[in-house]
Amino acid sequence: MAINRREFLLSSAMAAATAVVARRAGARPAETSPTAVTTADGIRWDKAPCRFCGTGCHVRVGVRDGRVVAIQGERLAEVNKGLLCVKGYHVGGILYGRDRLTQPLLRRNGNLEPISWESAIDIIARRIMEKPESFAIYGSGQWTIPEGYAAQKFIKGGLSNNHIEPNARLCMASAVTGFLSTYGVDEPAGCYDDLDNADVVIMWGNNPAEMHPVLFSRIIDRVARGEKVMLIDIGTRRTRTTEFCDEYLQFRPQTDLAIANGIAHLLIKNDTWDKEFVSKYCNFRTDNDPLDLFGRPCSFEEYKKLLEPYTPEHVEKLSGVPAEKIRMLADLFGRRDLRITSLWCMGMNQHTRGTAINRLVHGIHLLSGHFGRPGDAPTSLTGQPSACGTAREVGTLAHLLPGGRLVAKEAHRRDAERIWNLPEGRINPRPGYHTVLLWNKFCTPTAEGGDISTVWVQVTNPGQSLPDLHRLFQSKKGLEDKFLIVSEVYPTATTEIADLILPAAMWVEKNGIFGNSERRTQQWFKMVNPPGDARDDAWMTIAVARRLFELGHPGMRDKDGNFIFTVRDENGREVPIWEWEHYYDVNVDRALYEEYRQFSRLKHKDLAPYDELVKARGLRWPVVQHEDGTWHETPFRFSEFSDPYVKKGAGIQFYHSVTKDDRALIWFCAYEPPPEQPDADFPLWLCTGRVLEHWHTGTMTMRVPQLRNAMPNAYVEMNLADAAALGLKNGDIAVVESRRGRIELPVWLDGRGKPPPGSVFVPFFDERLLINEVTLGETCPISKEPDYKKCAVRVYPKGRPPARQPAIGDRPADRI
Template sequence: MSICTELTRRDFIVQSAAVAAVAALSPSLTKPAYAEDLPDGLAWHKAPCRFCGTGCGVIVGIKGGRLVAVQGDPQNEVNKGLLCAKGYYLGAALYGRDRLTKPMVRKGGQLVPVTWDQAIDVIADKILEDPLKFGIYGSGQWTVAEGYVAMKLLKGGMGSNHIDPNARLCMASAVVGMITTFGVDEPSGCYDDLDECDTVITWGNNWAEMHPVLFSRFIDRRNRGHKITYIDLGTRKTRSTVAADHYMEFVPQTDMAIINCVCYQLVKRGSYDKKFVSKFVRFKGSDKKDMTFDQYTKFLADYTPEKVSELSGISVAHLHLLADVFSDARRKVVSLWCMGVNQHTRGTWVNNLIYNLHLLSGKFGKPGSTPFSLTGQPSACGTCREVGTLAHALPGGRVVKSAEHRKETEDFWKCKPGAINPKPGFHTVKMFKEMAAGNLNGIWVQVTNPAQSLPNLNELMANASKRFFVVSDIYPTATTRIADVVLPSSTWVEKNGVFGNSERRTQQWFKMIDAPGQARDDVWQMLAVARRLYDKGFAGMKDRNGEFLLAIRDDNGKEIEAWKWDVFSKFNVDKVLFNEYRQFTVKKHKDIAPYDVYVESHGMRWPVVKDEDGVWRETKRRFVEGEDPYVKPGKEIQFYMSKAKDDKAIIWARPYVAPPEVPDNDYPFWLNTGRVLEHWHTGTMTGRVRELKHAMPSAYVEVHPEDADQMQLEDGDRINIISRRGSLILPVVVRGRGIPQKGMVFVPFFDETKLINRVTLDAYCPMSKEPDYKKCAVRIEKV
């Protein structure tokens, strides 16, 4: 086909004349008129993605006051220009037709629109009934400032510690795992290790769907010719499994025994890293007593490959292969895990065990060798873990139990001495149980949807419609439906914000568009309620000088009336709060730089410390000499936050413990739950994106082919999934995008019309209080 023929004589004359005319007019116009051919008024701004903990950089196209396009940011080291489907559709996620645009209060059973002033008043009055019985349930999707304001309001002003985030359901085990092993939270390695490693091991992790950009960072390397071995340990075959060189399927919960078995072999072979162990590690039993290496060896004696093979279902050959990988001193191994390990009734211990393996083999702190805990939410690290929006915590790695930490915090906040309650508040599961029982008067929920995402919903959300819930969100959700006050929020680039991702990278963005209708920032909502409490004479909202506790001051120290929306919206309150929060970060060497440094960067990994030449320098690998400014020269590796102050990490003897509920004659199947690539958590935002909704319209239950044969089930047949707590009917898929092991079914939780969490178990890790969504016992019946 010749395109030339498409050129008509008229086109030709028009084009020739145009060229001639332009040439005659001005030489400058004869240059390709690039700018003129680009859409008018289009501007691009940087932001981090709003979805998962990977923290990809995006550039956001704005035109005519609307968001019109999202691209991966090639200048951002996290994703180097690549995104996943959720990220590309970030813009569309803001434009669902049913965005919440008016504050509403329930009257006579109905949610009716009210003014902001009225809504704020209702909340303030409810809090004043008993400030000690009013909780805040937040999110790993809170910006740093949002979490910080909530903490100051509740812990600094209201006198209780009943604040917890949905990150409790997600990262709590990772937090306690790191604190117990290293004495301080958050990963020591970084994503660069994926570019350097020669072996990747995933522990119950489907990163092809959950952290797709990182998965591609590895798989693209391999497709370009790098030799990387990928070992996938899991209980369900996933899209990640198809890329694996070795897939090792284990009986749920036996990950604990498997890791101990690899350690057993390293010790037995004498192939552990003796120098690393003698210099940087000490041993402890689960009774917290010190152990000698010999005692630890004795502890491991139970975990021979033969025994563990029988327990776990992994072949002895595969257990040997794992030991080979960790025995080879030249190999560079990255371990990755996320919800499979964290949402586990022994989540903290499994986190410890993975560290054991890397410490014992010395696969730590070297480029390409690191145990790397992946984070679920965009600021689970930045907000929940660093600001510390947890029932027991204070900002910057402090805890309410410590008098010293309380005093420091009170001084920073200028609270009256003793304002901070030393008693930890209710963690998530407890908070909702206490609410169901009527022991809390109210909960303010921001940026999360507990009526869909909590486990064992029938119990945890019992009586919810009779209780007082304030819900700040951008769309109607299962939680707004039971709320008494619904506040329309602005989201992502409708406000200023800062997130902190999985690899300690702090990323900043500016507001780019206005939120629809009367939707307003979550930070403002908290400030407005705080001010109303102050105006109503509540003593907790006054600092030690009698001034407003949550005062926002401009660069000249002058207080502004930030509780008024027209003042707030013209001022960068985020910057003020971030710079105030900064002073908390130094104590545990999680130093962050001033706000303006992040404005000019694509994010920086803390500790960010100012060099002698005045440049703010980030840290790729913590505890490593030459990389981490807090490691003293000559130390090589220094775990400088160790509790015993001996600069050593701890290898914990953590035994295998059976799960609390296992399949039996009445409930013979395991139920596993999780996410899908297309939807973010409960689908509130991604369900409003046409392309994503079409791609993944509704929930289903994956059944193993042999189980399906036995029960004569085919794709589309409906089965009832019944546990001791609830039931749910879903269509079957036999060879879908995942294949659970024989005797297990898998259900994604994104579908708000199919609440699988009515079936799940609320048993949790005794240390991290994180519930186990990955295993409970169910029976299935064909409908």
């Protein structure tokens, strides 16, 4: 008997729920195919990683009649074990917003007019031919690995100017510099398995209950099963995460450095540091003046002396965290019988001392020996689906080449030129502009030194996500010789002032590969066609490169005269992949990825072959082939029991150490006050961030009715007493104003988050309420990552600006 569509979906929903229940009850999960299967009613199911955050959950995507019709969590995926968050369950809906961009648009006399793809590609190529040195590409961790790799090769191997940056500079650059300066190589040593084994989980300025909910539920599930897991939230406001925690330690913004130093101080004073671990595996280091990436060596005695001022009482004075709680943290780290995992994300990274706090948290794990066993790990999380895979590993930052190589290092340039078959000297040794500088140069008149004239934005929305938007984005308006190209899926704050808009395919409308927060590389195939004339971002890059080749740009040829993106079929014939109708004649993703994979060995980040990824639900690098021909992933890096690159008998080996002796570095970095603090004119701290329902700037999730209706607009979250003192009630419209800009927002009191007196929180997902017109453009001097988590603002009821607000300490809120 035939079943109707609704009955089929009901049975599919029940099957998914039953499978998860069986797994929770201890049964082995029923097998699901990693390759596509078609079920009785004609729905074709295939695997893909979720499109949103860096967790990397796997979904099963149901397609019928050329349209995504259902989503379920992949129960065999180790990352999410069948679960998804509210965004993940609606991920299919992001394809079907009513205002998808479907044709190229060129701005003429202020109006956007449709043009052909041929014209659009030609316009871009001719802009580049005119001034190749002033052209830049700005992408993100939403690029798939092949897309980012194509853009990277085009800029650095083709145009030789190095002006390529990802939005990831704004998210995790401080994590990168933290890893590099501690271990000599980027990315976490541990993985999500640590969450299954930790006795103590410390969230440093982190709200995983909303930002990485599937990972957080992994911990909460353990608690629900009766396991003893201590959760500690070290934060500047109460969040949903706080509700689940055993301890909440509220600190004054920026003083996390003092807390970390206070823990290290007590580990030494109490003689509870791990002398054996440190003597075998660590060296000490501190900052140079001026600050730089690798600092200067210091002895243990100097390190100890530098920590002396950070007594619990001094740390309490700086941070507001009671001395007894600093002692509690130090006592936990001082116990070898516990396993401790630290989690962090933007709270530590978007920080004017972001590199320093990253180093310090690694340092207390190393000093206490809480490293290298499952559950003992300092682990940074990422916010974008391929921030690790595309930004960090492909190296789409202005100073990097693929696989951890540096443009400034001659041997690395030669290596890249060899793999790309380019003439020696093609790659420019001078790093390009980092994100804030790039946009500053683009928004500065050419005559005043603004030497970036054309920016091509792919897969990101800087018109909403950059800090200090008036200065770094909106001041492009009126600069006649500047040209902004945006490839996008929906109209955004960035397309608002674009000169040329290119309609892009997204997620399962194209082939792709992402790399998640735990070094896991995940592949998927195209499942549905993009709407209208939308096309793949990698195709756009290759088509522009080909047009430049035809126009005679020498950088578009390799040293044999061949096009730098030559792809051949199985018979060795070149396929004209720059022509859209032939782009899918071969698997371009496979070709680009296999070329890129050659870069992955230098830093022992060995990637699996493409065909192995097809068979898996993601594999964690280094992926190493055994004698029997099978490929094996590495859950725990640098630990002998897991990592095949660690010498037998070494136990732990930091084989890319800065000091070339297989030792990691324990840093001392002093606490310093932030560059802007509340004062009499701007008496409140502003913190910005995300919410559960929306991802990043909301361009996708605001098109999903279920998500948009659940959280339709941004708001300012205030402390009850502060709001009362200002005469603001729930739902009133307040003005949030800094030295850089002002916006009007509804007030939300006693909502999800509870800011302490003297601080407010505003999410950044709402394109109608651009909080980044208010935020600060200051960056960490080492990572160049901006600080979105703290600046000084004033808040007042709309229409009633105060002459002067009371300073912190003089307000009613301060007496709480």
